[in-house]
Amino acid sequence: MAIYVLRLGHRISRDKRISTHCGLVARAFGARGIFYSGEKDTSLEKSINSAVREWGGHFEIKHVNNWKRFIKDFRGQKIHLTMYGLPVQKTIPKIRKPRKDILVIVGGEKVPGEVYQLADFNVSVTSQPHSEVAALAIFLHEYFQGMELTRKFNNTKRKVIPQERGKKVIQP
Numbered sequence: 801m802a803i804y805v806l807r808l809g810h811r812i813s814r815d816k817r818i819s820t821h822c823g824l825v826a827r828a829f830g831a832r833g834i835f836y837s838g839e840k841d842t843s844l845e846k847s848i849n850s851a852v853r854e855w856g857g858h859f860e861i862k863h864v865n866n867w868k869r870f871i872k873d874f875r876g877q878k879i880h881l882t883m884y885g886l887p888v889q890k891t892i893p894k895i896r897k898p899r900k901d902i903l904v905i906v907g908g909e910k911v912p913g914e915v916y917q918l919a920d921f922n923v924s925v926t927s928q929p930h931s932e933v934a935a936l937a938i939f940l941h942e943y944f945q946g947m948e949l950t951r952k953f954n955n956t957k958r959k960v961i962p963q964e965r966g967k968k969v970i971q972p
């Protein structure tokens with residue numbers, strides 16, 4: 801069972817930073833990969849792939865041309881994160897039950913109405929407007945019940961040794 805993220809409507813000029821953060825959060829919090837629609841961005845892909853090379857784990861990033869077809873064809877549960885959905889704390893037990901792959905869909909500036917219909921669950925992380933990065937992090941944290949916090953990443957070139965103060969990074 802694996803979790804993937806779909807980030808909708810990437811725009812190279814405006815979303816590089818936030819889409820990169822979606823990818824980094826997805827990886828660090830236990831997802832297996834991120835797909836993105838909108839403009840194909842080789843620099844975004846390079847940033848994520850370089851983080852994977854340096855910090856390890858198995859994680860992929862891929863552009864999708866047709867997000868609607870991609871969501872329809874995804875075999876597993878489709879979860880759309882939106883402030884208008886049902887509270888994460890109430891829906892997560894239902895989502896966790898079937899041991900199926902999960903696609904977590906996060907929007908950009910404007911989310912097409914069809915996404916709400918294509919999703920199996922529309923899930924909110926509070927009913928207040930905030931960010932796809934925060935919503936994704938909290939969703940994954942709730943889904944994994946905190947177990948992602950101690951996750952180990954293999955094939956790593958760098959590893960942080962936690963310190964009370966200062967920085968210690970080793971090359972295992």
Ligand code: SAM
Pocket residue numbers: 880881882883884905906907908909910911923924925926927928929930931932933935
């Ligand atoms: N105005 C956009 C729309 O048409 O819905 C939403 C823009 S918001 C900055 C970008 C994304 O952040 C949303 O599509 C959603 O995935 C996520 N998001 C923001 N607030 C959220 C919340 N309270 N719960 C869940 N997801 C949220």
